Amino acid sequence: MKISSSLPRHFLYLILLVLTTALAGCDKNTTEEPSEPDKPGDITETDIDSADVLPVHNLGEDFASYIESIDYSPDSTTIYVSLKQSTPAGRIPKEASIIVIPECEMFPDGFGATVRSVRLSPTIMLTCSWPDLSQFAEEFNLSTADGTLEISEIEVFDQDGNRIEFEEYDPDDQGSSSRSRAGICNLITRQHLDLSVSNGTAWNHLRFLGQVYYGFRYIGATIQKERGRRTIMTFDIEPTLGLNVSSIVECKAEVNKDIRIGQLRTNLKALVAGVPVVFPVTFYLYFEAAAAGSITFESTLTHEFSSAFTISNSSGQWRSSRRNGDGNNGDESPWGIQKIDLDGSISTGLRAGVIVGLYSATTGVGINLIPKYTLSASASLSSDDLYRINPMVSNNIGIESEIYVAAKLFGCDLGKYTYSFPKIDLYDNSIHLFPGISGFKVGEGATETEKVVEYDREKHFFLENIQAEEGLVLLDENSEVVGRYKPTSTEENESKIHKKQYLSRLKPKKTYYAAPFYSIFGKTFIGNEYLFKTDDIIESRTYRLSILNSADERLLPDKKEFIIKADVGAEGDIEITNIEGMERQGNDWYYSWIDNVERTDGESTITFKEERASLRISAYVSDNPYSLCINEAHNHSDDSNTMINTSIGYQYHYYYVFRQAYENQAYSKYYYSWTSKRAEFWLSSDGKTQTPCDGQDNKGSMNTVYTTIHNITAKLERIGQ
Known part of the structure; x- marks a missing residue:
């Protein structure tokens, strides 16, 4: 027996299975034998299609042994049915009749056809069409509600069409509107x-391992004439x-994979x-x-998804409706992520179909159902800025x-019917990869070196169900980590959690950065950094500067003591007030x-004698001020980087200028x-007597510097403490 390649794919393997397992014949149960066949042309196509009822003959299981192809x-x-020449004349079907072969090895679902013509030579050929159920009888009433439609045990086949062992699955009873009816x-x-x-494929690696379940929560049917x-x-x-299922996916391309899992079959009888x-x-x-x-x-x-379909021609035309289940995930994502490095999109899902036919017919009532689960993002874990970007997934x-519906099987007056329902989104959400941060602010604490950090943290984000560590990180002005904290949750609503963290023992007059962090997959990601500064701790102080003695009287002021008022910061910064x-x-x-x-004015020149002596005091700040000291006798401590700089200077200049140039100011x-003397001190407030740290003693030339202590x-x- 040969089968045309035009047969739809989802039935092809069934008929191939029949061919490979068919034996010489089936059980010899014959319930009726038609008499002499009609001659060709006795009945027209119109007569057959318009007849309310056609004769129906149960040919018995053994009739399959007479079929050549x-x-x-x-x-x-x-359908072209070729019979063997050995077929008894009394067993050859008549035109304008419906023939039925019960379920047997050759026809696991039975066989039914309307005989449209019979040719006896050179071979016996029956030209048939799929039967119209409405022509079986004047009236009938079939229903799953009263048991006149019974269902057989289910069988499950693998992707190659082989029967396999299977486990029946009884899901939790979620109930559905259709179950209120008998079925x-x-x-x-x-x-x-x-x-x-x-x-060897575009996929570097693809694996899905786990369980899949499919079938019917409910089947109900009524067929009435x-x-x-x-x-x-x-x-x-x-x-x-x-x-x-658990999945592992690795790829660097645009690829697709479509794999047949198998099918579930049962019969309504x-x-x-x-x-x-x-x-x-x-299914x-x-x-x-x-x-x-x-x-x-x-x-x-x-994820689990159910959808209830109703298909009916009770209105005179085929109509359909759908009631969608929400699945068992509610508002939660079906994905449970263990590892993700996703710069693109990935989708996976099931493509399911249900067909209800009549005998071995390849058309009937059909349902296609395609749930698809899709993720897309630009979230490369190799990026150190990933949390700062915090992409949406x-x-x-x-x-x-x-x-x-191919209505020819169930009522030739209604024609064909196809309806595609609008796509529905059971879950459609774009959320941040990491917890999003908003309303970040740094407030004042109880002291100049305390701060209060507050912010709102998104309650839901893509990686929320994976074991990880999150919190607040404190960075110094060089972006070095100086502290990690786990802020306290103080308030929350459906979308956000309010976080608060007290920062203490900060250094005064410093720049800091606070940022959220998230540690996952063995790596710590730092989010956007928020700058803040601590205030200085100011203390008003009074110092006394004393010039004790000098071997050179020209460097000894007539006033020996100076009272200095200053504001001093926490790190010793001094501002003289x-x-x-x-x-x-x-x-x-x-x-x-x-001064x-x-x-002295001459005819062409003017002679000047200038003598000045002064003392200068300033607050001096340097990373290492004692490095300016050249006095080898000193052994300074560099614990402090702030001090009072005192410079005592004396100058005596004796020179002349040309009158005309002087008057022209050129x-x-x-x-x-030329005499220039300078003694310079960097004094700390320890009250110790100190010699100069540096000095000069220049004579004769302003262009030559002589270093002298x-x-x-x-x-x-310090006084008045």
């Missing part, structure tokens, strides 16, 4: 799933799909006018995976479904005790003699 037209609507519940199978692809009226049919079908009628119900299942981009991904995927569960008896110029304070200028000085002493002490 079966072929189909390209559109599978015409058959929970024909569900659970199968082990182990799909793996690696090496009243005398003189058309056949009315209603199908209530509630398919269910479930996944509980009835007697119409004493003839067995079989409605095969097939086939495919697994789909697609990815685009650079992806490393490990996760679990757990799009997470979607979309359901597509359609209904189709007042020195009694001294004049402020910018940040420096000056006291002058010699003499003597001028002149040069011509020196008779003058014999002069001074000290700085």
